[in-house]
Amino acid sequence: MTADGKTASIQAPVELTLTSQMPAEKETDNGQYDADAIAREIANGVDIEDGQPNPFVFLLTILVSFSGFLFGYDTGYVSGALVAIGTDLGREITSSDKEFITSATSLGALLGGIIAGTLADVLGRKWVTIGANTLFVVGAALQTGAHTVWTMIGGRFIMGWGVGIASLIAPLYISEMAPSRFRGRLVILNVLAITGGQVIAYAIGAGLEGLQNGWRLLVGLGIIPAVAQMIMFIYMPETPRYLVRRGQIEKARHVVRWIYSSRNVEVDEEVVVKKVKLLEIYNNDQHPEWSGYNRFKYALKQLYFVPGHFRALVVACGLQGIQQLCGFNSLMYFSATIFQVVGFNKPTAVSLIVAGTNMAFTILAFLLIDIVGRRRILLCTVWGMSAALVLNAIAFHFLPPNATQSDPWAIVILIAMMLYVAFYAAGIGNVPWQQSELFPMHVRGLGTSMATATNWGGNLIIGSTFLTMMNRITPSGTFGFYASLCLLGEVFVYFCYPETSCLTLEDIQGVLKDGFNIKRSNQMSQEAKIKHRASTRVVVSDSEV
Numbered sequence: 034m035t036a037d038g039k040t041a042s043i044q045a046p047v048e049l050t051l052t053s054q055m056p057a058e059k060e061t062d063n064g065q066y067d068a069d070a071i072a073r074e075i076a077n078g079v080d081i082e083d084g085q086p087n088p089f090v091f092l093l094t095i096l097v098s099f100s101g102f103l104f105g106y107d108t109g110y111v112s113g114a115l116v117a118i119g120t121d122l123g124r125e126i127t128s129s130d131k132e133f134i135t136s137a138t139s140l141g142a143l144l145g146g147i148i149a150g151t152l153a154d155v156l157g158r159k160w161v162t163i164g165a166n167t168l169f170v171v172g173a174a175l176q177t178g179a180h181t182v183w184t185m186i187g188g189r190f191i192m193g194w195g196v197g198i199a200s201l202i203a204p205l206y207i208s209e210m211a212p213s214r215f216r217g218r219l220v221i222l223n224v225l226a227i228t229g230g231q232v233i234a235y236a237i238g239a240g241l242e243g244l245q246n247g248w249r250l251l252v253g254l255g256i257i258p259a260v261a262q263m264i265m266f267i268y269m270p271e272t273p274r275y276l277v278r279r280g281q282i283e284k285a286r287h288v289v290r291w292i293y294s295s296r297n298v299e300v301d302e303e304v305v306v307k308k309v310k311l312l313e314i315y316n317n318d319q320h321p322e323w324s325g326y327n328r329f330k331y332a333l334k335q336l337y338f339v340p341g342h343f344r345a346l347v348v349a350c351g352l353q354g355i356q357q358l359c360g361f362n363s364l365m366y367f368s369a370t371i372f373q374v375v376g377f378n379k380p381t382a383v384s385l386i387v388a389g390t391n392m393a394f395t396i397l398a399f400l401l402i403d404i405v406g407r408r409r410i411l412l413c414t415v416w417g418m419s420a421a422l423v424l425n426a427i428a429f430h431f432l433p434p435n436a437t438q439s440d441p442w443a444i445v446i447l448i449a450m451m452l453y454v455a456f457y458a459a460g461i462g463n464v465p466w467q468q469s470e471l472f473p474m475h476v477r478g479l480g481t482s483m484a485t486a487t488n489w490g491g492n493l494i495i496g497s498t499f500l501t502m503m504n505r506i507t508p509s510g511t512f513g514f515y516a517s518l519c520l521l522g523e524v525f526v527y528f529c530y531p532e533t534s535c536l537t538l539e540d541i542q543g544v545l546k547d548g549f550n551i552k553r554s555n556q557m558s559q560e561a562k563i564k565h566r567a568s569t570r571v572v573v574s575d576s577e578v
């Protein structure tokens with residue numbers, strides 16, 4: 034759709050490449066090409082989304098998910114490192130040093146997230162991933178060799194840029210590569226890598242506790258996956274949607290052929306051509322000769338003034354805001370401190386349970402997301418987070434001042450926290466990272482940047498206010514406050530988040546065009562699932578014959 038709300042028109046790049054295999058051009062009243070009408074005609078018979086993805090797509094996803102692992106590992110090790118540093122940075126580190134060291138990464142990630150989308154549009158998804166790895170390596174090397182607090186903070190800040198960029202690029206790359214039926218699950222593999230990275234960082238941190246300079250090893254180990262990913266990514270392809278936008282049609286066809294061919298079935302050449310043509314229609318509406326600045330200006334205007342794109346922005350930022358402002362990362366960063374206050378003897382081991390629950394329930398989300406649907410999963414879990422937080426607030430209220438771990442209220446707190454983490458991980462912990470699917474290509478980079486920045490902005494706010502809130506308004510007040518934000522989140526999801534599971538990226542643009550269209554999206558997603566199920570049955574019975 035254009036800025037003035039009229040039917041979308043195909044701009045020069047698409048017009049130039051229409052071939053004799055393509056359907057007749059459709060003209061609207063004002064003489065422009067009607068993209069939707071052409072797309073509908075081309076789409077007729079293009080059903081490669083129904084097939085099984087090539088195992089190579091899984092391999093590629095795992096490789097991209099190294100970025101998620103690094104995000105998790107680098108945000109996870111800080112809690113163990115802070116306890117172990119002692120006087121290794123030249124003096125005893127103070128609480129405010131700890132706050133600086135922790136939030137330097139969040140601040141870097143916020144800034145990295147802001148530029149990541151635009152960088153990805155200019156340099157490509159692949160090279161920006163390689164760039165993020167370089168930042169991981171430089172940041173980790175600086176910290177490993179740090180002998181002053183400020184070198185440590187500098188290293189964390191540089192690494193933060195890498196974390197912010199990687200947190201945007203990995204899900205973006207996966208969702209542009211994945212066949213629609215598997216997109217949700219493949220994006221969650223990346224979140225699984227984040228939570229896995231956090232568990233491993235906690236576990237290594239606990240294992241190295243007490244070892245002289247063990248924290249340096251903990252930090253330095255993060256360099257290995259970064260270098261490994263950097264080397265392997267040199268040989269990885271760009272996404273077909275990005276290639277199309279760059280006018281590299283032959284390369285795009287090659288990648289499409291490769292993604293959609295299953296082990297023993299090559300995709301029909303005509304179908305490949307049509308699929309790429311569809312991608313062109315939806316993903317290539319800018320003049321190829323535009324300068325970076327003009328592209329950026331165009332995208333900014335489109336994002337804020339085209340109602341469908343603005344709706345996508347509201348949904349993406351809203352979900353990322355809920356993910357962080359629900360307070361989850363206060364547990365990630367400070368759970369050991371909390372459990373110490375509650376009276377547990379081995380607070381680090383107890384916080385490992387929190388990280389483990391987070392990872393276990395992310396696996397549940399992986400299994401359910403494309404079957405149950407993103408919206409339904411959120412509606413079923415966000416209220417649960419709120420209820421668990423209320424229970425937590427009540428338990429803190431009744432917890433006696435010098436409680437021990439055998440106090441019934443201490444046990445209630447542990448159970449309430451695990452419930453909260455389980456509800457979080459099954460839903461809002463991962464659904465917002467499906468953000469790329471909400472935006473059409475020309476605003477995808479910028480839109481996902483805004484959403485990623487909202488994530489890291491929220492992360493920074495929670496990380497830097499949690500301990501102060503616990504002191505000023507008591508633990509009960511703090512968790513009660515987070516509970517009310519979760520309730521607001523539930524209302525937001527109910528009114529604004531349409532179902533997107535099993536829809537193609539291009540279908541989703543259609544859903545958001547003239548409203549949030551919750552009902553229509555549910556119906557479309559349902560129909561897509563029935564169609565996929567039917568086609569799977571046909572494939573199975575064919576192979577039986």
Ligand SMILES: O[C@H]1[C@H](O)[C@@H](O)[C@H](O)[C@@H](O)[C@H]1O
Pocket residue numbers: 224227228231356362365391462463466492
């Ligand atoms: O999706 C991830 C995951 O839930 C992590 O456990 C959390 O620490 C991050 O903030 C979030 O973005």
